[in-house]
Amino acid sequence: MDLAYLQKMPQAEFTQRRQRVFEQMxxxxxxxVFTETEKRRNSDCDYLFRPDSYFWYLTGFIEPKSALLLVKKAGQCESTIFLRKKDPLMETWNGRRLGVELAPSTLEVNEACDIEEIQSVLAKKMANLTACYYARGVQEWGDSIVFASLDAIKAKRQKYPTTLIDWQPMLSEMRLFKSENELALLQQACHISALAHVRAMKQTRPNRYEMEIEGEIQYEFSRFGARFASYNQIVAGGDNACILHYNENDQVLQDGDLLLIDSGAEFAMYAGDITRTFPINGKFSQAQREVYEIVLEAMKEAAKLLVPKGSIHQANEKVVRVMTEGMVRLGILKGDVDKLLEEKAYKAYYMHGLGHWLGLDVHDVGDYGNERDRPLDVGMVLTLEPGLYIPKSADVPEQYKGIGIRIEDNLLITEYGNKNLTSAVPKEIDEIEALMASN
Structure with missing residues (x-):
């Protein structure tokens, strides 16, 4: 594979999205909508910038300290982008800027203004309107600008928007259903993520550090055009896998332990999210096999239910039954299965949800319904990630202590059921062992 596939979302898609928003206003x-600002890491160093996902969804613009204004008045629709003006000195030090002059044609908006003038422009354009769609607190630096603009309108005794509407439900619902362009980018993010997990399996061996394997993953991301991971990577050997969001990644990998890797690439703003668990020495022990097979069986049963009109809740109910039955079989839980399910005894070893939406954010936006019972529909993308986590302190048979296992794939809901976007990385025990032995 070469880098010829590198691509970006066509600008026409952002224009079409704004049109859909206008139709709902x-x-x-x-x-x-405001984007993110640059954030300081330490001293005079900033974190590498990433735009706010809602803002990017409507603009495709990646510079910090920017905002989008949409106005619908008397049936007429107008879009204005606010951004930093050109500054040759600052651009020499910190990188190129699009600038006000080129923004309208480049971003397909009606008008562009200097971000430093946003308060006065907002006051002018919002005067005599009746409603304002704004999500307070999403980008707090914008809150003071918006409300100062409204105060300026009031001070002039002009009519001002008296109805404030949170745009998050509207934009989140739009983002939940992926277009063909989005699915192409998501598929690439998932495929790069899968290649990185395959590399990690091949490069893992006892006495390497967790962070070394993280480096192997990051190398594979970069090799195929994904500069960043879509979240802080988890590379957890042994008992570290029982810490759900472990990311110190600084321990030596021990012979005989499992390694849990939860990692995904961000490609063209879209996130992959895969978890695999495999033996550091390339061979599952009997106890590791027994626990792994329970999680894998639960995953396969859940996948059958993640189809149109199914729900995450329905699939999770199946998962907890399969895993409870399995834990009773191994003596990890003791008692009647139905009684244990009623008591939610499984929560001692499976304490998180079955999955989440996936898209521009790894935990993407969109309504799940009550208890995640929203019927699934074509175009949704979600994760499927059952797991069992048995810490060393657990009161269970000795051979199962310190075993943490999670397996995660990314599924697209289709009219035929679902499509696994991350199938390129193995999860069957025999396939994992064969891959590791082949290196």
Whole structure:
């Protein structure tokens, strides 16, 4: 594979998304979305910048300190982007800027303004409107700008938007259903993620550090055009796998332990999210096999239910039954299965949800319904990630102590059921052992 596939979302898609927003806005209203600002890491060093996902979803613009204003008035729709003006000195030090002059044609908006003028422009454009779509607290630096603009309108005794509407439900529902362009980028993010997990399996051996394997993963991401991981990577050997969000990644890998890797690539803003668990020395012990097979069976049963009109809740109910039955079989839990399910005894070893939406954010936006019972529909993408975590302190048979296992794939809901976007990395025991032995 070469880098010829590198691609980006066509600008027309962002224009179409804004048009869909206009269609949902009430007349005589404005909608305002701010992006992220640069964040300091330490001293005079900033974290590498990533735009706010909602803002990028509507603009495709990646510079910090920017905002989008949509105004619908008397049936007419107007889009304005606020951004930093050109500054040759700052661009020499910190990188190129699009600038006000080129923004309208590049971003397919009606108008562009200097971000430093946003408060006065907002006050002018929102005067005499009746409603404002704004999500307070999403980007707090924008809150003071928006409300100062409204105060400026009031001070002039002009009519101002008296109805404040949170745009998050509207935009989140749009983001939940992926377009063909989005699915192409998501598939690439998932495939790069899978290649990285395969590399990690091949490069793992006793006495390497967790962070070395993290480096192997990151190398594979970069090799195929994904500069960043989509979240802080988990590379957890042995009992560290029982810490759900472990990311110190600084311990030596021990012969005889399992390694749990939860890692995904971000490609063209879209996230992959895969977890695999495998033996550091390439061979599962009998106890590791027994626990792993329970999790894998639960995953396969759940996948049958993650189809149109199914739900995450329904699939999770199946998972907890399969895993409870399995733990009773191994003596990890004791008692009647139905009684244990009623008592939710499984929560001692399976304490998280079965999956989440996936898209621009690894935990993507969208309504799940009550208890995650929203019926699934075509175009949704979600993770499937059952797990069992048995810490060394657990009161269980000795051979199962310190075993943490999670297996995670990314599924697209289709009219035929679902499509596994991350099938390129093995999860069957025999396939994992064969891959590791082949290196």
């Amino acid at each position: 009430q007349d005589n209203s404005a909608l305002i």
